[in-house]
Amino acid sequence: MADLIDLTEHGEALYADPHAVYAELRELGPVHRVRLPGTEPWDSWLVVGYEEARAALADPRLSKDVSRIQGPTLEERVLGKNMLNADPPQHTRLRSLVTRAFTARRVEAMRPRVQEITDGLLDAMLPHGSADLVEALAYPLPITVICELLGVPEMDRAAFREMSNEVVAPTSAEAYTAAMHDLGAYLTELIEDKRCAGPADDLLSALIRTTAEDGDRLSGEELRGMAFLLLIAGHETTVNLISNAVRVLLTHPEQLAAAVADLELVDGVVEETLRYEGPVETATYRYAAEPLEIAGTVIAAGEPVLIGLAAADRDPGRFTSPDSFDIRRDTRGHLAFGHGIHYCLGAPLARIEARTALRGLLERAPTLTLDAPPANWLPGMLIHGTRTLRVRW
Template identity: 70%
Template structure:
């Protein structure tokens, strides 16, 4: 099979990846990537079809643990292993321990606090008449929620934002490495401070104390890895959910009007936002632990597979008129939070924040409109979101 060169699509892949993925999907659901596109020197594959992506996300032959094909990455030394870098039985053990502390009940108890933070941010933002929605609202809401949930001091949050963004949308390999080093050191100190401080009512303290029936507990390295995953995944994705959602509504005035006329459509609108312009463009790499086929394409042991979530969710074989933003659509089965055993643990919290943020904003800013072009889309193939979103009301 001929390799495709993603670089040949230039800035189009960053600005409008959906058109690129549609053309690729027209040639087939699975494509081999030129090695330079991934930087690991491995044969790499990109999955762009919905059925193929859904199956691949749940296929146990595609490992998350790169060690199963004798690969080792420096960030595991700097941060530690977590749910997105291990397979069963380690994954089963880690998820079970985390699920003991990060329960649906805990998420539901956050509802009043999420609403209060939302209202406080809008109280500060709305009198100005215009703002960058990302800086003033879409970012501070989820970072405040996840930092309060985990027990991260408020004074550290601005610095944490810079470091976290650099790990998911790096501007250079050196800056990415530096961000991982600093985050690893910070989280080690935070965990040790919480150990010394004694019992506290936050998720990270609970994770430190959590013990299974057989006495199993998270190690220091596992705690650091889980804290990293919860902090990064707990806010970066939700920033983009809110930003992408508001942008989609403002650029589709008929859908915005329909939602304003019937806020009972809000839950469905958030699900359509997740399908239409979800916050994660591609899932993190999986590695073929044994030979397999995806969409009729043979993948050899040791090759890496990148599953296109954004690509899959615009597949016309799964969703009629996939490029149409329609808040009345039934978007069930979307892959914005993944599928299978690695389905996002924080999906209920992301949905709660997305619904609260978008619903409250529309109610309190009836004249909401764009105040200029959105900022650049984030670099790389992992996250999908704009750096800024100027709005007025």
């Protein structure tokens, strides 16, 4: 058995700068058995090397369906099955049904609305001279976009934010369980309301109507599970992509100056942020469906495996000077959106939102600077970012 490395010993420093910890781990090897921080610390394998992470993301021996290993999780019992906790052929079926409704055309059609929302948020923010960027722009843009896309009523969004925050960065096991049950009840009611209301143009209504060529449709439980995945993944990640991009730019003045001088570099800002300080620190759990080896390390059947996306994307074996933030870098191959059959379905929408927000912000507030040191880091190892980001201009 490999030596256990206790990550809880790093305390809050792990949340503020996980990259320093991952660099130490990579020096020791690409795969480690670790004790993870959280409301209930537990042990897992952690993959920190790029090549090993990329291979593991596409390895069918690493199951996303934990019910095959240890029975249904709380999430699955309360919310139902979604693409992220399913393996083929179930995953193939679910993803096929969702992509029939969540099309490239539907995403591209959102572009003018994303611009309109961004402009409105900046109109409200800029006269004040300073703001919490998360509260003023990074949060309201993606939550508005995903809620409009799915058809979530505006009056529900504040309550949804509280539930969502607790799910991705739990403050306690009890609060997490309560948030899961609240989300399950809310989504059940939302789906039933849409069934009763009849045809509408939002994505959730389209998912309710979607039928495969063989007549297959999403069940009520599957609709709830998919709505949960799209709502949570559709905004929490993008909130932190936008705020991380601004935070990193403001701590790299030469890169900020280059982007302000040439807004065509904004696409590079987004992609380098995804590699350098991506919002998803580790992919959600996989479980060894059978005994296997990763880089010579034996992992027994049933054991959990975390794939470190942030760790892999700073691997010097893959990216030159990986700890340097360079918006002109060739970032192709980064793993911020995953790899293989679970590659993020919402990546095109996230890119549209982040590019639009950053371009608008840099164009209209070229003197942007930090108003306070970054703090209030999100706990856990799923999402990396801060709850607040004070800026001025």
